[in-house]
Amino acid sequence: MKISCPVLLAACVLAACSPPATSVPVTLTAPAPTPTAAPVGLAPPQEIGSAFVYADGTTLVAVPHGEFTMGHGSAENPEHSVILSDYWIYSTEVTNYQYSLCVDQGWCTPPDEADNQESRSFEGLNKPVVGVTHEQARAYCGFMNADLPTEAQWEKAARGTDGRRFPWGDGEPACDFLNFDNCTKRTADVTLHPDGRSLYGALDLAGNVYEWVADWYDPMYYMSSPPGDPQGPDAGRARVIRSSGFRSSDNQSVSYARSYSSPNDHRPDLGFRCAVNDLSFFAPACHLAPAVSVAEMAAVSIDCPEISIDVQVTACRYGGGAVVTFNNDRAQDANASFGGIVGCTLASGQPGSYPLSFECRHASTAVMSSRCTYAGASEGTCPLHYVIDPATGLCAWPGSRSLGIDCPTGEFYDPVGHCCRITTGNLVDFPVCPVGTVFTETVRDTYACLPAEVVPKPPQIAEVINPPVCGNVCELTVELCSIRNLVFCPTTCSCLAVGRKCPEP
Numbered sequence: 001m002k003i004s005c006p007v008l009l010a011a012c013v014l015a016a017c018s019p020p021a022t023s024v025p026v027t028l029t030a031p032a033p034t035p036t037a038a039p040v041g042l043a044p045p046q047e048i049g050s051a052f053v054y055a056d057g058t059t060l061v062a063v064p065h066g067e068f069t070m071g072h073g074s075a076e077n078p079e080h081s082v083i084l085s086d087y088w089i090y091s092t093e094v095t096n097y098q099y100s101l102c103v104d105q106g107w108c109t110p111p112d113e114a115d116n117q118e119s120r121s122f123e124g125l126n127k128p129v130v131g132v133t134h135e136q137a138r139a140y141c142g143f144m145n146a147d148l149p150t151e152a153q154w155e156k157a158a159r160g161t162d163g164r165r166f167p168w169g170d171g172e173p174a175c176d177f178l179n180f181d182n183c184t185k186r187t188a189d190v191t192l193h194p195d196g197r198s199l200y201g202a203l204d205l206a207g208n209v210y211e212w213v214a215d216w217y218d219p220m221y222y223m224s225s226p227p228g229d230p231q232g233p234d235a236g237r238a239r240v241i242r243s244s245g246f247r248s249s250d251n252q253s254v255s256y257a258r259s260y261s262s263p264n265d266h267r268p269d270l271g272f273r274c275a276v277n278d279l280s281f282f283a284p285a286c287h288l289a290p291a292v293s294v295a296e297m298a299a300v301s302i303d304c305p306e307i308s309i310d311v312q313v314t315a316c317r318y319g320g321g322a323v324v325t326f327n328n329d330r331a332q333d334a335n336a337s338f339g340g341i342v343g344c345t346l347a348s349g350q351p352g353s354y355p356l357s358f359e360c361r362h363a364s365t366a367v368m369s370s371r372c373t374y375a376g377a378s379e380g381t382c383p384l385h386y387v388i389d390p391a392t393g394l395c396a397w398p399g400s401r402s403l404g405i406d407c408p409t410g411e412f413y414d415p416v417g418h419c420c421r422i423t424t425g426n427l428v429d430f431p432v433c434p435v436g437t438v439f440t441e442t443v444r445d446t447y448a449c450l451p452a453e454v455v456p457k458p459p460q461i462a463e464v465i466n467p468p469v470c471g472n473v474c475e476l477t478v479e480l481c482s483i484r485n486l487v488f489c490p491t492t493c494s495c496l497a498v499g500r501k502c503p504e505p
Helices: 096-104 134-143 151-159 473-483
Strands: 011-013 036-038 050-053 059-063 066-070 080-084 087-090 210-216 239-242 259-261 301-303 307-313 322-328 337-339 344-348 356-360 364-369 373-375 387-389 394-396 411-414 419-422 437-443 446-451 460-465 487-489 494-496
Touching: 059 151, 066 151, 080 151, 087 151, 096 134, 134 210, 151 210, 151 239, 307 364, 307 460, 322 364, 322 460, 473 487, 473 494
Parallel strands: 036 050
Antiparallel strands: 011 259, 050 059, 059 087, 066 080, 210 239, 239 259, 301 373, 307 322, 322 356, 337 364, 344 356, 364 460, 373 437, 387 394, 411 419, 437 446, 487 494
16 A cells, blocks of 8 residues: 555555565566366365355355465564465455345345445446445355455465465556556456466455455554464454555555454445355255356357337426337337336337337336347356256256255255255346356346356336426416417316307306
C-alpha cells in the first residue's frame, strides 16, 4: 500500500510506512503450476498444485503444512516466521453468483445495493461479491462449512514460501497480472488474471477487491503472536482486511500489506474468499450440468431473438391510457414471456405470437424476456466419475460411496445414491456451475455450464407504463366538447350541437 500511509476509504493503511527500498532488478518468478482439480468426491493429496472442485463450484487449492515468512519490517508489520498446518483456500474470490445461492436459501442476507449494483445482473455473475460486512462474509463461508482465512493463512497463500512481494513473484504489477490502478475502473471477472496466480494457484490475491479475513485487528499482535497457526487477537474493534482493489496503486498491492475496518463496514471494493479444512464434509451432488469448453463453443451457433417494448401514451383529451406493444423478431417465440401489464386489455394480436398490443389504464412496469438457443452444442463433459444420465442430459453421480454424508442447505443426503439431492428436485433451484461458467438452458429443458466469456446476455427488457392521471368522465367530456366546438350538457354529461338545449335535471 502507499508508502505515505494515507487513509484509504474506510480503512487505515498500515503497510510499509518506511521509505521505499532500493530498486530490485525486475524478475518474474517462474509461473506457478496450474492446479489440476481432483474428481469431485475424492480427496487429492495435500501438495502444491493439488486442487479440488468444491460444493459451490469453486476450485480449492492446497496450501501444504510448513513455514513461511510473514510481515515486512515495520512496527505494525514486523517480519517473522510462522508455521501453518495444511489448509485449502478458494482459488477465487466468492462471486455474486455463488453468494446469491446462499441468499436464495435464506442463510445469507443480500449485499448493500448501493455498493453492489451488479449482484443479480448477468454481467456481474462472475464478479466478486462486494458490499458485504464481515459477518455477511463469515455467514457465506459457514454456509459452505468453511471460514474466512486467518491473516496468516491469507498471507501464506499470497506470498508462498519464498517471500515474494506479489503473488506472481517480484515482477512489477501490470494489468496482465491483476486488476489495479483503474485497469478496468471496476470489479472484474474473478478468472480474468491467470498470469497473476500465486505459488499455490490462487487468483486475485492482489487487485480486484480487498478481502475480509478472520482476525481482529491489533497493531502490535505480531510482536506476541504464536509461531504456529496464529488465530489473531481474541477481541477488538476492527477486523483485518488484506489484498488490494481495482483502484489501488502498485505499492498498495504487495502481499504483506495490511489494513483494517469496522466489521460493520461495507464497500464497493471489499469482498472475501473462504478457507476449508475438511474436504470430506460434503457429499457430491447427485446431478450437475455438464461443462462445455471454449474450444467446443467454436462450433456452436448462438441465436438470440431481438425483443423490444413500445409504449405509446394517449393524452386525456383523446381518452387517456397507454398502448403497450411487445415486439419480437421471432413471430412464434415459444421461449418468450412477458408481464407487468396491470389493468390492461388485449388490443391486437394473438397470445403466443408477436407483435402483441394491450391498452393499459394503470401505472406499472412491462417486462419481457426470452433466451438464446445454441445449435450444435455438444453434450459437454462431466467431472470424473460422473456419467451422463440419458433421461435428463445431466451428469449423474453413479452411486459410488463418497467421502462425506452432509449436504449444503437446500439439499439432502441420499443414502442409496451416496450423493446430495436438491430438496425441490429441480436443478434450476440450485444451479451450481464451476466458477467462470454460466448455468444455461441451451435448448428447452437441457442445461449446461457454458464459459462466461462467450455466453451472451439473455434477451430481457423492462419499460415503465405511466398513463396520464385523467379526471372523471364528465371532466374528460368537457375537454372533448371544447375540442369539437360543441356544448357540454352537465345533466347528461354529453356534448350537444350549438343551439340545442340541455334537458332539465
